[in-house]
């Protein structure tokens with residue numbers, strides 16, 4: 093995830109662009125840059141690290157009178173967060189900023205290199221500017237050159253391009269990542285990854301559609317989709333900044349739940365092709381001498397780890413054990429060099445997980461981390477990293493980070509299975525089909541959200557919640573319970589459904605709320621019997637299942653998916669929304685719940 097800002101007009105451009113980037117810093121902050129085209133000349137600045145470094149670098153730069161500006165704050169996906177990889181990228185006469193991932197950049201890069209183009213960065217983005225210049229050199233008009241460039245790209249992109257060959261125009265394109273265009277009565281034109289940077293400047297905005305591209309100048313904005321010129325729909329821009337940052341959602345957590353569909357498609361991008369998993373981060377990684385995977389993590393990341401332990405054993409046919417990092421540290425663990433030591437952390441800074449990783453490194457184990465923050469302490473220490481690409485998570489209660497962790501671990505289990513020759517063709521096809529469908533499974537069903545909103549009023553009291561499930565739905569039950577307790581402050585526990593009868597069922601009465609995860613693809617009848625036992629003791633049951641369940645007091649009907657992971661992700665969203673709605677009714681601060689912090693850097 094990166095942030096993009098653009099401007100056409102007479103305003104002082106440095107200040108507008110940098111203020112805009114400040115609004116988008118939540119989308120990425122490992123480097124930033126701006127380029128301004130004014131009187132036929134392009135000035136540019138880039139800096140690695142936080143935006144303050146760019147502010148310092150540009151402190152003597154001003155650009156008044158008519159001109160164009162583009163600005164970018166980066167969240168590294170291809171290439172390290174260095175200054176050279178920061179945007180804008182340039183050719184001989186054009187500058188470009190890009191958010192997203194160009195899946196076919198390697199093919200394009202090789203072709204351009206064979207034409208003699210020299211690349212400065214390791215990014216996928218740089219191909220776009222060189223491709224544009226190639227078409228200009230082939231005598232296409234700048235507009236046709238841009239159109240041909242965009243038609244050559246596969247993947248996700250929000251692109252702004254400026255060029256000396258068309259000094260009054262910003263070229264733009266959008267596919268699968270956000271881009272907004274705004275305007276006002278003074279003939280100024282604005283671009284942003286969200287409307288936050290445009291508030292107070294633009295009167296009206298248009299949210300560009302996927303697959304659209306075009307060009308904007310003082311005189312006109314032209315937008316095309318599928319070769320047809322379209323008339324953009326402009327809406328009045330809300331003037332509240334906080335509202336804009338949350339894209340109209342009540343809380344960041346709610347926004348992040350709704351973002352899960354897009355961020356998981358970013359997680360998958362470039363990682364599955366022709367029914368094969370590609371994790372280029374692991375090229376050169378030898379799995380032949382590994383006979384076990386040991387995973388350490390905390391909290392929600394621990395729940396992702398626990399989910400994956402079922403996948404590693406079932407799909408990759410490799411032993412897998414999972415430990416809470418704070419326990420692992422002091423148990424004097426036995427460590428074997430044939431064990432792959434995997435840590436999972438959203439922040440990459442969790443003290444217990446970091447320490448467990450250091451212990452494994454010291455013992456000479458091969459280490460790998462799954463993390464959301466590039467260049468974090470855990471990433472720097474691990475032998476290899478797979479980034480989850482969830483973007484910055486603002487809500488303290490983790491949602492989209494968990495979704496991307498589980499998805500990445502599922503990809504990894506398939507990758508390891510392939511390396512160990514444990515994946516037959518049929519299974520591979522089934523898994524790939526299910527993997528590809530997850531972003532659409534994660535689209536929030538508004539009707540279910542509304543139903544959870546209504547149901548939530550019945551779940552504000554009682555003496556506790558049990559979330560129950562079997563197999564991978566047991567870690568999901570743990571995660572559902574954790575979400576609820578974090579933001580509602582109600583007591584909630586996750587339990588394996590089959591374990592209730594071994595003690596906890598003693599608590600059952602009408603004010604014990606049971607959230608029963610009853611997927612059709614995984615031990616449905618067994619789970620059903622366990623839920624019936626609770627119902628017989630008058631526990632209040634909220635059943636989540638694609639199959640009608642008559643004993644339920646409340647029922648959420650899910651889709652009839654054929655793959656357990658699809659059911660897992662759909663039920664995950666439901667448990668997240670349930671916690672959210674209960675917390676909102678209780679009047680709690682959903683995004684900053686009491687006693688918690690986003691990054692736990694103490695023991």
Ligand code: F6R
Pocket residue numbers: 390391392393394436437438439440441442445488489490491574578690691692
């Ligand atoms: C819960 C939550 C925490 C974190 C835990 C580990 O919503 O966010 O339980 O999962 O503190 O943090 P990371 O993943 O940053 O290591």
